Amino acid sequence: MVQVEGLTKLYGDFTAVGELSFSLQPGEVLGLVGPNGAGKTTTLRCLSGIIPPTRGAVCVGGHDIVRDGVAAKRHLAFLTDEPRLFDYLTVWQHLNFIARIYQVADYEQTGRALLEELELADKRNALPGELSRGMKQKLAIACGLLHSPRVIYFDEPLTGLDPIGIRRMKDSILKRARDGAAIIISSHLLHLVEEICSRILILKNGRKIADGTLGEITRRFSEQAGDTNLEKIFFRATSEPGAGASTVPPLLPR
Amino acid sequence: MIAALLYLQGHTFRNRLVSRFKRLKQPKYLVGAVVGGLYFYFYFVRYLFQLPGRRPAAGLAVSPGHLLLLELLGAFALFVVVLLAWLVPRERGALTFTEAEVAFLFPAPITRRNLIHYKLARSQLRIFFGTLLLTLISRRFGGNLWIHALGWWLILSTLNLHLLGASFARTLLLDRGISNRLRRLLVLGVAGVAAAGIWVWARRTIPAWNPAYLADVDSAADYLQRLLTAGPALYLLYPFRLVVRPFLAPDAPAFLAALAPALLLFLLHYLWVIYSDVAFEEASLDASQKLAARIAAARAGNWPQAKANQKARRPWFKLAAGGPPATAFLWKNLIGVGQVFSSRLGVSVLVVVVVLGVLLRNDAHSQGLSIFAAIFIAITLGYSLLLGPQVLRLDFRHDLPLADVLKTFPLRGWQIALGEILAPAVALAALQWALLLVEGAIAFYLPVPHQSLLFAAVLGAAAVLPILDLLLLLIPNAAVLLFPSWTQTGKDGPRGVEAVGQRLVFALGQVLVLALALAPAALASAGAFFLLRLALGPAAAVLLAALAAAVIVAVETVLGVMLLGKWFERFDVTEDTN
Numbered sequence: 001m002v003q004v005e006g007l008t009k010l011y012g013d014f015t016a017v018g019e020l021s022f023s024l025q026p027g028e029v030l031g032l033v034g035p036n037g038a039g040k041t042t043t044l045r046c047l048s049g050i051i052p053p054t055r056g057a058v059c060v061g062g063h064d065i066v067r068d069g070v071a072a073k074r075h076l077a078f079l080t081d082e083p084r085l086f087d088y089l090t091v092w093q094h095l096n097f098i099a100r101i102y103q104v105a106d107y108e109q110t111g112r113a114l115l116e117e118l119e120l121a122d123k124r125n126a127l128p129g130e131l132s133r134g135m136k137q138k139l140a141i142a143c144g145l146l147h148s149p150r151v152i153y154f155d156e157p158l159t160g161l162d163p164i165g166i167r168r169m170k171d172s173i174l175k176r177a178r179d180g181a182a183i184i185i186s187s188h189l190l191h192l193v194e195e196i197c198s199r200i201l202i203l204k205n206g207r208k209i210a211d212g213t214l215g216e217i218t219r220r221f222s223e224q225a226g227d228t229n230l231e232k233i234f235f236r237a238t239s240e241p242g243a244g245a246s247t248v249p250p251l252l253p254r
Numbered sequence: 255m256i257a258a259l260l261y262l263q264g265h266t267f268r269n270r271l272v273s274r275f276k277r278l279k280q281p282k283y284l285v286g287a288v289v290g291g292l293y294f295y296f297y298f299v300r301y302l303f304q305l306p307g308r309r310p311a312a313g314l315a316v317s318p319g320h321l322l323l324l325e326l327l328g329a330f331a332l333f334v335v336v337l338l339a340w341l342v343p344r345e346r347g348a349l350t351f352t353e354a355e356v357a358f359l360f361p362a363p364i365t366r367r368n369l370i371h372y373k374l375a376r377s378q379l380r381i382f383f384g385t386l387l388l389t390l391i392s393r394r395f396g397g398n399l400w401i402h403a404l405g406w407w408l409i410l411s412t413l414n415l416h417l418l419g420a421s422f423a424r425t426l427l428l429d430r431g432i433s434n435r436l437r438r439l440l441v442l443g444v445a446g447v448a449a450a451g452i453w454v455w456a457r458r459t460i461p462a463w464n465p466a467y468l469a470d471v472d473s474a475a476d477y478l479q480r481l482l483t484a485g486p487a488l489y490l491l492y493p494f495r496l497v498v499r500p501f502l503a504p505d506a507p508a509f510l511a512a513l514a515p516a517l518l519l520f521l522l523h524y525l526w527v528i529y530s531d532v533a534f535e536e537a538s539l540d541a542s543q544k545l546a547a548r549i550a551a552a553r554a555g556n557w558p559q560a561k562a563n564q565k566a567r568r569p570w571f572k573l574a575a576g577g578p579p580a581t582a583f584l585w586k587n588l589i590g591v592g593q594v595f596s597s598r599l600g601v602s603v604l605v606v607v608v609v610l611g612v613l614l615r616n617d618a619h620s621q622g623l624s625i626f627a628a629i630f631i632a633i634t635l636g637y638s639l640l641l642g643p644q645v646l647r648l649d650f651r652h653d654l655p656l657a658d659v660l661k662t663f664p665l666r667g668w669q670i671a672l673g674e675i676l677a678p679a680v681a682l683a684a685l686q687w688a689l690l691l692v693e694g695a696i697a698f699y700l701p702v703p704h705q706s707l708l709f710a711a712v713l714g715a716a717a718v719l720p721i722l723d724l725l726l727l728l729i730p731n732a733a734v735l736l737f738p739s740w741t742q743t744g745k746d747g748p749r750g751v752e753a754v755g756q757r758l759v760f761a762l763g764q765v766l767v768l769a770l771a772l773a774p775a776a777l778a779s780a781g782a783f784f785l786l787r788l789a790l791g792p793a794a795a796v797l798l799a800a801l802a803a804a805v806i807v808a809v810e811t812v813l814g815v816m817l818l819g820k821w822f823e824r825f826d827v828t829e830d831t832n
Contacts, residue, residue: 011828050661050827073664084659088590090566099575100582101663107575127566 001026001075001151001182002047006056009042009206016042017206020056024182024199026150029173031197032186035238039206040186044153047184048078060151074102077144081156083136085128091115092124094143102147114142117172119165133160141169145176152176154185158192170196194230204238259364259372267379274752283752290755294390323475325502326482329494335413336494339420340441344434349373349418349534367528374415374527381410392501401509405501408516412497415523422530429532448490455485493519567592579665583673584680587648591681607692628696631689635715638686643726646678650731650822654738658827668819675727675815682727683720690716710793714800721807725771728814729764735821771810779803 002024009017017039024030032040046053049065049072058065063072089097092111099107115121118138128136137160144152154173158166174196177183187193193200200217202210210217214230221236277283349370351359359369385406392402427437460480464473482491496515503509570592573585653660653674660670690712697708737760783799790798 045658045827048662050658070664070666073662076662076664078662080658084656086586086590086653086656088567088592089586093569093586093589096569096573097582097586100573100577100585101579101665103576103579105575125566 001061002184003059004047004056005058007043007046007053007058008055009039009046009051010054015206017046017053017203020203020206020208022201022208022211024151024184026180026182027177028199029177029183029185029197031193031200032184032203033188033190033193033200033234034203037205038203038238040203041155042206043203044078044155044184044186048076048153049073050078074147075150076153077147077149077151078153079141079144079155079157081159083128083133083140083160085136085139087128090125090127091120091131091139091142094139095146098143098146104147107146110146110148111142114145117168118142134162134165137161138165141172145172150181152181152183154183154187156187156189157185158187158189190230190234200230202234202237210237256368256371259359259368260375263372263376263379278752282756285759286752286755288755289758290751290753293754293758294751297394320475321502321504322483323479325495325498326478326491328498328502329491330482332409332413332494332497333491336416336420337441337445339417340424341438341445343421343424345421366534370528374418374524377414378411381407381414384410398505398509401503401506402501404509404513405498405503408500408513408520409497412516412520412523415520415527419523419526419530422527422532422534425532425534426530448486451486452481452490455487456481459485578669579663580669580673580676583670584676587652587674587677588680590648590652591646591677611692611695624696624700628693628700631693631696635686635689635693635719638682638689639719639722639726642682642685642723643678643730646681646727647730648677649674649727651734654734657822657825660822661827666819667821667823668816671731671818671822672815675724675731675818679720679723679727682723686719686723687716690719704792706793707796710796711800714797718800718804718807721804721811725807725811725814726768728811728818729767729771732814732818732821733760733764735818735825738825771814772807774810775803775806778806 004020004022007017007020008015020039020043022030032043034040042051045051047058047060047065049058049069052066060072061075063069063075065072085094086097092115095107095111095114098104099111104110112121115124118141120135120138120142123131123135128139131139141157152173157169157173161169170192173183173185177198185193185197194214197214199213200210201208202217210220212220217237218233221233278287351373359372364372385403388406388410389399389402392406393399424434424437428434432440460477463477481487496512496519499512500509500516503512567589569585570588571585573582650671663670694709694712697705697712779799779802782802783795786795786798
C-alpha cells in the first residue's frame with residue numbers, strides 16, 4: 001500500500017531524511033519513533049506529498065506521490081498533532097467542505113456517524129474557536145477519516161485527548177487497520193507504539209536504524225534476556241555508539 | 255515596587271529595539287528600512303523640522319474662522335468617541351495585560367493602584383508613538399512643532415484616561431445591578447435629551463437648515479458654527495473644546511493660555527482612574543487571554559479572527575458533495591467574507607442607498623448632487639481596483655498558514671489557486687456591480703448628454719471588471735507564494751519603518767506587474783474602439799472594445815491561474831515566512 005524507496009530530503013547541506021526505504025501492507029500499523037529532530041515529521045510530510053522529496057520515490061496505492069499526486073492523495077489522510085482547521089467554518093461545514101474536496105457522496109451519513117463516534121454531535125454548529133483543544137483534534141480526525149482513507153498517517157495522534165478519547169482513538173486505529181487500512185503513527189509515546197503497532201521503525205538523524213516487529217527489534221538491541229521494554233530498547237538504539245545501556249537517563253538527578 | 259515595574263517596561267522596550275536593529279542584518283529588513291526611512295523623510299520629517307526647501311509656517315495654515323470650525327469639529331469627534339465608550343462596550347472594565355504580565359504580576363505583592371500606574375505608564379509608550387505619527391502628519395499643514403506634539407499628547411492621554419475611567423465606571427454600574435441594556439438606555443436618553451434641546455434651541459434661535467448648504471461649504475460651516483457655539487451645544491462641547499484647544503493654538507502664548515484648563519481636565523481624569531476602586535483582575539485575565547489569542551491569530555496571518563469575536567455564519571449557497579472542487583474554496587471563503595460583510599450590513603447599506611436615492615429624486619437641488627454622486631462612484635470604482643485586492647485577503651494570503659493542509663488535498667495546483675482567488679473576486683465584483691447599478695440609475699434619471707455612451711460604458715465595465723478582479727488578485731497571491739517572507743503572512747506581524755518600506759517596495763512591484771498585464775488589453779480595446787467607432791457609433795464601439803479587453807484579460811487570467819497553481823505546487827511549506 002505504501003512503498004518508500006531511497007527517500008531523501010535535504011535542506012541545503014542538512015539531511016533531514018536520508019535514504020529511507022520501507023514498505024507497508026494493508027492492515028499494518030507502523031510506529032515511527034525517534035528522538036527530537038530525527039526526521040519523523042519530515043518523513044510523514046514527504047509521504048503525504050506536502051513537501052517534495054529531494055531524492056527517492058514514494059508510492060501510495062500504486063501511485064507516485066510526486067508524479068501522480070492527485071490519485072495518491074485520494075487514498076491518504078494525514079492527521080497532525082496540531083489540529084489545522086479553518087477558523088470561520090463550523091464543525092459540520094468542515095465536513096461539508098472536505099466532502100466536496102474528496103467527492104464523498106454519502107458524507108452526511110458518514111459525517112454524522114463520525115461526529116457521534118467522536119462525541120462531537122452536539123458541537124456541529126460550533127466554530128473551532130469555541131472548541132477545546134481535544135475537540136479540535138477530534139474534528140481534524142473526523143475530517144481526515146471522512147473519505148475512508150486506505151492509508152492514514154498520524155503525527156502524535158493522542159495529543160490533547162482525554163482518557164476516554166485516547167481509548168477510543170486507539171480502538172479506532174486498530175479497527176481501521178483490521179478493515180485493511182495501512183497506518184503509520186509517529187509518536188514519542190512509546191507505550192502507545194508498543195500497544196498498537198505491529199511494526200516499529202526507529203529513525204535517528206534522518207536515518208533508519210531499526211525496522212521490524214517489536215520482537216525483531218528486541219532481539220537486535222537487547223543485551224539481557226527478557227529486556228522487552230520498548231523504552232529501554234529505544235534508549236539503547238538511539239544512544240551514541242559505544243555508550244551502552246548506561247545512556248538511559250535517570251528519572252531524577254542523582 | 256514601581257522601580258521593578260519600570261525596570262520591566264524599560265527593558266522590554268530596550269530589548270524590542272535591539273531585536274529590531276539586529277534583524278536589519280537580513281537584506282529584506284535592511285532594504286525595507288532604507289525605503290521606509292526615505293519615505294518618512296520625504297513625506298514627513300522635512301515638514302516636521304522645516305528643512306531647506308520647506309516654507310516656514312508659524313501657525314496652522316487656516317483662517318481664525320476655520321480654526322474655530324476645526325476646534326468644534328475636533329470637539330465633536332471627541333464627544334462621539336466618548337459617547338460610544340459609554341454606549342457600546344459590554345465587557346467589564348479591564349486593563350489589558352499580556353499573559354506573562356498576568357502570570358507574574360497578579361500573584362505578586364503589588365497593589366491594584368500600582369498595577370494601574372504600571373498600565374498607565376505602558377500606555378504612555380503607545381501614546382508617544384501615536385503623538386509622533388500624528389504630529390508628523392499634522393505638521394505637513396504647518397504650525398509649531400512643539401505645540402502640535404504637546405497638543406496631540408494631551409488629547410490622546412486625556413482620551414486614554416477617559417476610556418479607562420469609563421470602563422471602570424461601567425463595571426461599577428454592573429456591580430450595582432445596572433445592566434448594560436439599562437446603561438445604554440440611560441446614555442441614549444441623555445444624548446437624546448441633549449440632541450432635542452439643541453434642535454429646539456436651533457429652531458427658535460437660528461435660521462433653519464437649508465439643503466442648499468450641502469453644495470456650499472462656507473454656508474454649511476457658518477451654520478455649524480452658529481449651531482455649536484451657542485445654546486446647549488456650547489455647554490455640551492465645552493469640555494471637549496478645552497482638550498482640543500491647545501493643539502490648535504496659533505502661537506506659544508495662546509497655547510499656554512489653553513494649556514491650564516486642559517491640564518486640569520487631564521488631572522481630574524487621572525484622579526478619577528486612580529481612585530476608582532474597581533476589581534478589574536478577573537476581567538483583565540479574560541481580556542489577556544483574548545489578546546493572546548488575537549496576537550496568535552494575527553501572527554498566523556489570520557486577521558479576521560484577530561479582529562473580533564467570530565460567529566458561525568451560514569453558507570451563501572448549498573455545497574453539494576459532487577462538482578468542481580474549486581467551488582468548495584469559493585463556498586468556504588465566502589463564509590469567511592460573511593464574517594466581515596454580514597447580511598445585516600448589506601441590508602443597512604441598501605436602506606441607506608434607497609433613502610438617499612429617494613431624497614435625491616425628490617430634492618430640487620439634487621441634480622448637482624447626483625452628478626457629484628456619479629463622479630464619486632466612478633472614482634470609487636477606480637479605487638476598488640487598486641484597494642479591493644489588497645483589502646479582500648481571503649485567498650492564499652489568508653490560507654497560507656494552512657498550506658500543509660491544502661497540499662494534502664487530491665487536487666491540482668490550479669484548482670486550489672482558482673478556488674482561492676474566487677471568493678475575493680466574487681465579493682469585489684458584487685460591490686462593483688452594485689456601484690455600476692447605481693451609476694446606471696443616475697445616468698437614466700439625469701438628462702445628461704451622451705446617455706447611450708454612458709450606458710455602454712457601464713455595461714462594458716460590468717463585463718470587464720469581474721475578470722479584471724481575478725487578474726488583479728493573481729498578483730498579490732503570486733507575490734505571497736513567491737516571496738512569502740516579504741509579504742509577511744507568517745509568524746511576525748508587520749511593524750516598524752522597515753515593514754512600511756517592505757510594503758512600499760512590494761506595492762511598486764505589483765503596480766509594475768499590473769501595468770504589464772493590462773497593456774495588451776488596453777491596446778486591443780483602444781484599437782477596437784477606433785476601428786469600430788465610425789462604423790457602429792461610439793456607444794457600440796465602447797461596448798465591443800470592453801468585450802475585446804475582457805477576452806484578453808480572461809486569457810491572461812487563465813494562464814495566470816495555471817502559473818499560480820504551479821507555484822503553489824512548488825511552494826515549500828517549511829520555508830521561513832518570518
